[in-house]
């Protein structure tokens with residue numbers, strides 16, 4: 001075993017840092033660090049473009065499709081440095097979810113049509129999987145796609161479609177066969193969100209923002225060539241797509257930036273006249289979280305570097321999701337605790353993004369701390385709820 | 401011992417439940433939260449008619465002189481209904497504080513006005529350097545001005561500050577530096593408010609007092625009595641708030657249990673999954689223990705012993721804050737995505753839990769206080 005980053009990795013880290021110092025403006029970093037959900041869309045699109053011009057917008061894509069040709073470890077270093085510097089998190093639906101599906105299963109025409117716009121950040125994507133009756137039990141989805149000449153006619157409703165209201169494109173799971181086992185009659189299809197018959201409505205969430213949407217599909221006509229891969233093979237593609245998610249569900253980069261945020265708040269907030277970071281009870285809680293985050297990072301590294309395991313790798317990946325999501329919640333809880341009563345103020349995004357007025361009553365680290373906590377109640381639910389992940393671990397690791 | 405409700409208590413509880421069921425839907429609350437005050441004056445007037453605002457106010461001041469148990473029973477129902485009106489801040493907190501200023505005619509008048517629902521009175525106490533009401537160092541000042549006082553300073557996070565008719569302000573007095581409480585008309589010249597919204601839809605304000613001139617009757621309490629009066633008022637308020645947290649937990653359990661029976665995934669109701677059954681059972685255990693520690697604190701309150709009161713109230717707050725976080729958090733989790741929407745009550749209970757946790761000292765503060773680890777600051 002060699003448990004160290006190589007010299008070239010360290011040089012790479014320096015290169016990324018220099019790039020970030022040079023290209024990432026303070027105000028963009030500041031808005032990103034507030035932790036509003038969804039993040040500032042303009043900042044994200046702009047940053048996607050900046051990274052594209054450098055050839056860095058899709059760290060894990062193969063070179064032939066526009067990736068930078070990095071190792072997994074380099075991509076890890078890159079994501080870490082970006083997040084710590086406060087770079088906007090790029091929209092994962094296009095870059096991490098549908099992109100790899102397209103270059104793996106798509107036709108040459110589909111690749112040519114969609115991949116460049118994802119890389120550049122010109123087109124954002126929404127993920128239309130869940131439905132009112134199909135959440136954890138995704139295979140029970142009902143939205144139907146029926147062939148009519150050269151078009152599929154799609155009817156149904158999607159739910160919880162993150163950022164559907166400002167996405168140009170959507171990828172959907174639809175039912176193309178009602179006869180056999182429910183998993184076998186599902187296909188994946190893509191179409192623009194402004195196709196006639198598509199209605200998108202934002203859902204106000206617990207954090208006071210509409211980050212998810214309901215999407216009504218009413219006789220939406222989509223050309224047949226928009227189907228991805230084979231008919232009725234959508235379930236396998238969806239599984240492929242989710243297995244690409246493996247390490248990102250750990251949200252390890254956010255965990256590190258959260259630790260930095262907590263430390264910053266705790267150095268400035270006073271308890272009995274002293275910074276709360278010096279309070280032994282608080283310091284212990286922070287240390288405990290730091291230890292857990294470090295352990296999680298090494299779990300991520302083990303999966304990234306394909307470390308041998310006595311258990312199927314997917315079981316280890318589910319560990320990342322379970323522990324990662326729990327940690328996100330504990331981290332935001334401690335951030336709120338550090339800030340104390342001041343965190344109870346509800347910041348709307350225009351207030352949170354406004355340049356900091358100098359007001360000692362409301363320091364610049366205040367906006368978004370509680371918003372982040374509220375939004376992240378969802379992180380143990382989305383992308384495969386925690387209880388279902390635990391079922392998966394029991395099954396994969398122990399055959400239960 | 402007898403844990404049964406008296407006939408009057410039964411009527412109080414039934415009445416509050418009926419009111420919330422029939423007139424206080426979540427939709428109505430959400431609509432009220434969007435108004436300028438963040439709550440509804442219509443409800444406020446009704447609460448006065450029902451006698452709820454008079455509950456904690458002594459009979460000789462126009463109130464009903466209800467016991468802490470009566471107040472706890474009422475607050476439990478208001479917590480279950482996510483009531484947004486300033487019952488806690490005005491009828492309990494300001495009411496308890498004013499009731500200890502019995503030498504002041506101004507205080508007696510204000511108590512009558514609160515009981516009748518004619519005035520909203522709130523405490524303006526927090527300042528920049530304080531983490532909680534219990535330990536905020538007071539630096540706002542009132543210096544002598546003729547027969548009266550001239551007040552200057554900044555108060556932070558005054559709940560319902562803009563809706564209040566009268567503010568009770570903690571200050572340092574003149575040269576002596578002793579602590580005092582002043583009753584100030586919110587519209588007095590020199591009072592300047594910045595209003596903002598809190599997580600539960602309540603509105604709060606930072607208030608600047610710039611050489612506000614007051615006559616001598618404004619000073620309703622002074623000297624060492626203030627520390628004791630504040631401690632009593634905070635402890636009663638914490639216990640009332642804790643009771644409303646119990647109501648919240650009960651409501652969350654009920655709605656979550658119902659939801660699990662109706663939501664079908666994998667061809668069966670979620671209620672069939674043992675993992676979720678156990679989660680519901682854990683929520684039940686937490687809520688049951690939370691209720692018990694509140695009873696213990698109510699008993700301590702009646703003992704009249706200040707140390708016993710402080711210890712028991714703080715024990716209750718630290719235990720219930722933890723339990724309520726568990727129950728409301730898992731309430732969301734068991735609902736799945738729907739639980740994270742604004743439209744669904746469970747998320748509102750979660751936000752109410754955060755308010756509960758961080759007002760009047762957080763769980764760590766109360767753990768340390770219950771263990772007798774804290775120096776007294778005021």
Ligand SMILES: Cc1cc2nc3c(=O)[nH]c(=O)nc-3n(C[C@H](O)[C@H](O)[C@H](O)COP(=O)(O)OP(=O)(O)OC[C@H]3O[C@@H](n4cnc5c(N)ncnc54)[C@H](O)[C@@H]3O)c2cc1C
Pocket residue numbers: 126127128129130134135136137159160161162163212378381382383384385386387388391663665666670673675676733734735736737738740
């Ligand atoms: C903020 C947010 C963003 C989202 N974004 C998207 C998106 O962009 N695209 C998309 O398609 N979907 C999205 N989703 C939907 C998400 O994938 C679903 O919420 C998730 O799959 C859970 O489904 P559900 O909400 O219907 O909960 P349910 O499946 O109804 O589950 C409710 C509860 O029951 C538990 N449960 C369910 N089954 C079992 C079982 N077998 N054993 C034990 N416990 C069980 C769950 O863990 C959960 O606690 C998003 C959700 C949220 C909250």
